[in-house]
Amino acid sequence: xxxxxxxxxxxxxxxxxxxxxxxxxxxxxxxxxxxxxxxxxxxxxxxxxxxxxxxxxxxxxxxxxxxxxxxxxxxxxxxxxxxxxxxxxxxxxxxxxxxxxxxxxxxxxxxxxxxxxxxxxxxxxxxxxxxxxxxxxxxxxxxxxxxxxxxxxxxxxxxxxxxxxxxxxxxxxxxxxxxxxxxxxxxxxxxxxxxxxxxxxxxxxxxxxxxxxxxxxxxxxxxxxxxxxxxxxxxxxxxxxxxxxxxxxxxxxxxxxxxxxxxxxxxxxxxxxxxxxxxxxxxxxxxxxxxxxxxxxxxxxxxxxxxxxxxxxxxxxxxxxxxxxxxxxxxxxxxxxxxxxxxxxxxxxxxxxxxxxxx
Amino acid sequence: xxxxxxxxxxxxxxxxxxxxxxxxxxxxxxxxxxxxxxxxxxxxxxxxxxxxxxxxxxxxxxxxxxxxxxxxxxxxxxxxxxxxxxxxxxxxxxxxxxxxxxxxxxxxxxxxxxxxxxxxxxxxxxxxxxxxxxxxxxxxxxxxxxxxxxxxxxxxxxxxxxxxxxxxxxxxxxxxxxxxxxxxxxxxxxxxxxxxxxxxxxxxxxxxxxxxxxxxxxxxxxxxxxxxxxxxxxxxxxxxxxxxxxxxxxxxxxxxxxxxxxxxxxxxxxxxxxxxxxxxxxxxxxxxxxxxxxxxxxxxxxxxxxxxxxxxxxxxxxxxxxxxxxxxxxxxxxxxxxxxxxxxxxxxxxxxxxxxxxx
DNA sequence: TTGTAAGCGTTATCAC
DNA sequence: GTGATAACGCTTACAA
Numbered sequence: 001x002x003x004x005x006x007x008x009x010x011x012x013x014x015x016x017x018x019x020x021x022x023x024x025x026x027x028x029x030x031x032x033x034x035x036x037x038x039x040x041x042x043x044x045x046x047x048x049x050x051x052x053x054x055x056x057x058x059x060x061x062x063x064x065x066x067x068x069x070x071x072x073x074x075x076x077x078x079x080x081x082x083x084x085x086x087x088x089x090x091x092x093x094x095x096x097x098x099x100x101x102x103x104x105x106x107x108x109x110x111x112x113x114x115x116x117x118x119x120x121x122x123x124x125x126x127x128x129x130x131x132x133x134x135x136x137x138x139x140x141x142x143x144x145x146x147x148x149x150x151x152x153x154x155x156x157x158x159x160x161x162x163x164x165x166x167x168x169x170x171x172x173x174x175x176x177x178x179x180x181x182x183x184x185x186x187x188x189x190x191x192x193x194x195x196x197x198x199x200x201x202x203x204x205x206x207x208x209x210x211x212x213x214x215x216x217x218x219x220x221x222x223x224x225x226x227x228x229x230x231x232x233x234x235x236x237x238x239x240x241x242x243x244x245x246x247x248x249x250x251x252x253x254x255x256x257x258x259x260x261x262x263x264x265x266x267x268x269x270x271x272x273x274x275x276x277x278x279x280x281x282x283x284x285x286x287x288x289x290x291x292x293x294x295x296x297x298x299x300x301x302x303x304x305x306x307x308x309x310x311x312x313x314x315x316x317x318x319x320x321x322x323x324x325x326x327x328x329x330x331x332x333x334x335x336x337x338x339x340x341x342x343x344x345x346x347x348x349x350x351x352x353x354x355x356x357x358x359x
Numbered sequence: 360x361x362x363x364x365x366x367x368x369x370x371x372x373x374x375x376x377x378x379x380x381x382x383x384x385x386x387x388x389x390x391x392x393x394x395x396x397x398x399x400x401x402x403x404x405x406x407x408x409x410x411x412x413x414x415x416x417x418x419x420x421x422x423x424x425x426x427x428x429x430x431x432x433x434x435x436x437x438x439x440x441x442x443x444x445x446x447x448x449x450x451x452x453x454x455x456x457x458x459x460x461x462x463x464x465x466x467x468x469x470x471x472x473x474x475x476x477x478x479x480x481x482x483x484x485x486x487x488x489x490x491x492x493x494x495x496x497x498x499x500x501x502x503x504x505x506x507x508x509x510x511x512x513x514x515x516x517x518x519x520x521x522x523x524x525x526x527x528x529x530x531x532x533x534x535x536x537x538x539x540x541x542x543x544x545x546x547x548x549x550x551x552x553x554x555x556x557x558x559x560x561x562x563x564x565x566x567x568x569x570x571x572x573x574x575x576x577x578x579x580x581x582x583x584x585x586x587x588x589x590x591x592x593x594x595x596x597x598x599x600x601x602x603x604x605x606x607x608x609x610x611x612x613x614x615x616x617x618x619x620x621x622x623x624x625x626x627x628x629x630x631x632x633x634x635x636x637x638x639x640x641x642x643x644x645x646x647x648x649x650x651x652x653x654x655x656x657x658x659x660x661x662x663x664x665x666x667x668x669x670x671x672x673x674x675x676x677x678x679x680x681x682x683x684x685x686x687x688x689x690x691x692x693x694x695x696x697x698x699x700x701x702x703x704x705x706x707x708x709x710x711x712x713x714x715x716x717x718x
Numbered sequence: 719t720t721g722t723a724a725g726c727g728t729t730a731t732c733a734c
Numbered sequence: 735g736t737g738a739t740a741a742c743g744c745t746t747a748c749a750a
Contacts, residue, residue, distance in 0.1 A: 023518060025743055036721045041745055051719060066517050071495045072434035073743030076726040081431065091460045097450040104477060113491060116475045118463060132472060136430045158425050159382060244663045271659070278663050300630070301660065304603045304637050384727055395737040400729055410735060432727030435742045 024065035026073075033061035044069065075137060084327065085115045085133035085141040087126055089211075093242075095297055095316045096144065099166060102320025103142060110328055112139075123210050127152045134159050140327035142166050142320075146175055147212035162330040166323045167316070168213050169340055178323045178340040182213045185312055185344045186220030189266055189294050192310075192346060194228055197355035198264040198292060201225060202236035204250040204276060205268030214268060217296075221266055235259045242268065247275020248282075255283060263291060263355045270295035270302050273309055277351065288353035298347055307350035314344045383424035385432075392420035403428065434496060443686065444497035446476045446488050448504075448570075452601075454656055454675045455503060458525060461679025462501060469687055471498075482569055486511045493518050499686035501525050501679075505534055506571035521689040525682045526675070527572050528699055537682045537699040541572045544671055544703045545579030548625055548653050551669075551705060553587055556714035557623040557651060560584060561595035563609040563635060564627035573627060576655075580625055594618045601627065606634020607641075614642060622650060622714050629654035629661050632668055636710065647712035657706055666709035673703045 030037045035054060042050045043058045050058075061067075075081040084107050088096040104114050115138055117129035127149050133141060134155060141156065141163045153175075156163050169179040193201070203221055208214040225231060235257050238250035247267065255261060267273035273295030280287050287293055287307050295302060298313035319342050329336035389396045394413060401409045402417040409417075420426075434440040443466050447455040463473050474497055476488030486508050492500060493514060500515065500522040512534075515522050528538040552560070562580055567573040584590060594616050597609035606626065614620060626632035632654030639646050646652055646666050654661060657672035678701050688695035 026745095027743080037744075038722075038746075039720060042720085045745075049719075054719080066514075068490070068494050068518070070435075070743050072431045072440065073726090074745075075431035076429075076435055076728085077743075077745035079726070079745095091450065091456040092453070094451070094453075097456045100475075101450045101477060104475070113474060113476075113495060115472060116459075116463075117472075118460060131427070135427045136472060155425075159427070244659055248663070274660065275663070278665065281665065300603050301633065304607070304634070306637065306640065385729095386727080396728080397730085397738080398736060401736085404729080408735070413735080429727050432742090433729075435744085436727075436729035438729095438742075 024067040026067070026069065028065055029058060029061045029067050032065060033058045081137040081139055082112050083115055083136060083138050084112050084324070085117065085130075085136070085138035087117045087119055087129050087133075087141070087143045089119055089121045089144055091116075091118060094299060095167070095314070099144075099316040099320035099323075102317035103324040104320075106321050106324035106328070112328075121207070121210060123147070123149050123152075127155075130155055134161060139331060140164075142323045142327065144168075145212050146170070146173060146177070147210055147215075162327055164323050164326055164340075166319055168216070169342075170216070176326065176340065178326060178342065179319055180314060180342055180344045182216035183220035183223070185296070185314075186217040186266070187224040188344075188346055189296075189312065190221050190224030192348065193264045193266070193292060193294070193352065194224070194230075196264075196292065196352060199228070199230055199355070200260060200262045200264070201230065201232050202238070202250075202254050202262040202265045203232050203267075204238045204240075204247055204265060204272045206242035206272070207239060217268060233259055236262055242271050244271050244275035244278065247272035247277075248279035249275075251276045251279040251285075252283070255285065264352070265291065265293050267293065267295050270297045270299045270309060270311055273311065273351075274301065274305065277305060277307070277309065287351050290356055292352040292355075294352060303347070303349065310349045310352040311347050312344045313347050315342055318342050383426040385426070385428065387424055388417065388420045388426045391424060392417045440496040440498055441471050442474055442495060442497045443471050443683070444474045444476065444489075444492035444495070444500040446478055446485055446492075446500070446502045448478055448480045450475075450477060453658060454526070454673070458503075458675040458679035458682075461676035462683040463679075465680050465683035465687070471687075480566070480569055482506070482508050482511075486514075489514055493520060498690060499523075501682045501686065503527075504571050505529070505532060505536070506569055506574075521686055523682050523685055523699075525678055527575070528701075529575070535685065535699065537685060537701065538678055539673060539701055539703045541575035542579035542582070544655070544673075545576040545625070546583040547703075547705055548655075548671065549580050549583035551707065552623045552625070552651060552653070552711065553583070553589075555623075555651065555711060558587070558589055558714070559619060559621045559623070560589065560591050561597070561609075561613050561621040561624045562591050562626075563597045563599075563606055563624060563631045565601035565631070566598060576627060592618050595621055601630050603630050603634035603637065606631035606636075607638035608634075610635045610638040610644075611642070614644065620650075623711070624650065624652050626652065626654050629656045629658045629668060629670055632670065632710075633660065633664065636664060636666070636668065646710050649715055651711040651714075653711060662706070662708065669708045669711040670706050671703045672706050674701055677701050 026037055026040050030040045040058050043055050086100055086103055091097050107114050115133055119126035130152050141161055143165055144167045146165045146168055165175045165177040167179040169177040169181050206214055236254055240246040265276055273293050276293050285291050295309050295311035298311045302309040302311050326336050385396055385399050389399045399417050402414050445459055445462055450456050466473050474492055478485035489511050500520055502524055503526045505524045505527055524534045524536040526538040528536040528540050565573055595613055599605040624635055632652050635652050644650050654668050654670035657670045661668040661670050685695050
């Protein structure tokens with residue numbers, strides 16, 4: 001039936017097979033409202049440029065038909081997708097989850113939806129995710145950390161999609177960053193302990209491979225200690241999964257090892273530190289009298305546990321909000337000159353104290 | 360040169376202004392490979408139906424031009440977006456974060472990307488998110504819980520977008536659910552305590568408003584206790600934010616109140632229970648000798664804290680995976696008859712024990 | 719203020 | 735196995 005365009009026989013458009021299973025389209029709304037498709041479009045995109053009466057009629061028709069504008073059609077015609085992308089290592093870490101929540105809130109207020117991708121700390125997956133997002137037409141993209149394959153940044157450059165590095169901030173980075181200086185944060189932790197008189201340290205950290213933030217933290221520890229002629233013994237350097245369990249086993253190994261026991265343990269995050277704290281209780285090690293312990297993140301339990309944990313608070317939701325705002329500004333052609341630094345705050349609590357007199 | 364069809368003056372297609380800022384399109388690839396656009400399309404969608412030589416040539420051209428297929432164009436032409444939507448209350452809760460991670464993994468393996476929306480436990484926001492997702496053309500959608508505005512389900516029905524309710528499972532629900540029976544889970548907790556001889560209970564739970572899961576939990580507690588002629592005193596029923604701090608203050612209030620002290624406290628989740636545990640330590644209340652405590656979720660610290668926490672483990676990542684699989688099956692027209700139940704497991708640990716002899 | 723009509727980048731339907 | 739070409743649903747000059 002329905003011959004394509006010049007059929008003499010009147011075709012029946014209302015009954016014509018719809019690929020989209022009967023969903024109303026803009027044209028249907030236009031017909032019902034008795035206006036052109038352009039007018040319907042205007043009602044939604046430049047409502048001021050259409051007279052109130054017509055506007056009302058169109059809105060009415062749209063409601064009647066339950067019309068929902070099709071984003072793909074919109075994107076194609078306007079070359080704007082109103083989609084942003086965010087790539088994080090994992091959702092299983094509170095710091096990234098809340099960063100995403102912060103971004104989402106800001107983007108949502110501007111009608112932009114967020115595509116989320118997890119790299120699982122794997123550079124190859126990060127690259128894949130970025131490519132998928134570019135194919136999806138994300139207008140901007142936020143990526144945690146800057147340790148990524150060059151192809152990833154090549155792709156971003158070629159497509160000219162504005163991006164921002166989150167969570168990490170490094171002077172001299174070629175990228176726009178929003179976050180904090182992980183190295184400096186750990187320098188501060190180490191110095192806090194040195195000021196308390198500590199001279200013998202252990203470190204329990206999460207896997208550093210492919211993770212610029214963790215590498216920076218370790219560097220911070222080493223640098224701060226080196227200034228005082230101190231180094232962490234290899235047997236006192238434990239790298240493993242960022243879990244309570246690994247924190248526990250690390251302390252046990254450190255305490256029962258043959259080397260001189262440290263008076264302070266710097267942990268890569270609060271999970272590890274809490275593990276150390278719990279194991280210390282079990283081994284009868286008094287914190288902070290015999291041993292000082294520090295964490296990072298300031299998770300909820302850090303200030304509730306006994307002894308409360310000295311740690312560093314970072315407002316990761318704020319990182320997310322700022323990152324989103326920066327990207328929105330780029331889209332708007334505004335020149336966002338705001339610094340990308342979200343300052344971490346050392347929360348000195350009960351788990352750190354002056355070094356015990358008897359080394 | 361190739362005048363399109365009737366233009367006398369030769370146009371210069373290579374230089375024509377591109378709205379998309381110089382990104383290569385399928386047509387460019389076709390031209391460079393010396394084939395038609397249809398063939399390029401086939402290379403990516405039905406590679407078997409194109410000869411190896413041509414295929415190679417097209418792939419080569421695409422690489423040269425750094426061509427990335429445009430998802431909007433694809434969606435428009437194929438009426439498939441390869442996008443799924445997920446709506447969760449918040450990312451700030453591990454159980455939902457890992458559910459999303461599980462879904463994402465399954466969807467990604469099928470080339471489907473996930474749009475994520477957070478309702479912040481607000482029905483109105485949930486509705487907005489659903490509408491936004493439908494506009495984005497999600498092919499399927501997963502929503503936590505079934506306590507949502509009717510308009511939400513109306514929209515789903517009208518657009519015929521397959522959906523699934525996650526985290527909650529209820530016999531007789533009009534929706535397909537993947538999760539567990541929150542009521543039954545709390546009946547089990549209560550019965551565990553009753554078997555241990557407890558007859559005097561307190562409950563510390565998160566806000567129940569607009570939250571069918573929490574309401575079901577409370578119902579479970581009440582039903583199980585009622586079977587034994589027991590009810591929770593109003594002064595022993597504390598509802599508030601799901602935080603360690605609220606857990607602490609609840610125990611303090613319960614313990615210092617004028618009513619007879621309970622021998623067991625059932626908490627709405629592990630955060631609250633850990634708060635109770637920590638406050639008990641501070642108040643010198645012996646757990647479980649004087650007081651039994653239960654949580655829910657089995658967060659990492661639950662089995663590490665002392666005394667270790669009796670709680671319920673739910674594999675939320677599995678809920679996410681199963682939900683995604685179900686939705687994929689619907690898309691494939693398969694009849695997924697798998698039960699939607701992901702069985703919770705009671706983890707009886709040190710924080711619960713027989714009721715103290717002296718009531 | 720409103721309408722006409724030409725795209726936007728892809729896929730699908732036919733012919734060949 | 736390939737190639738024309740008409741959709742897909744919307745926006746946007748340009749015209750009226």
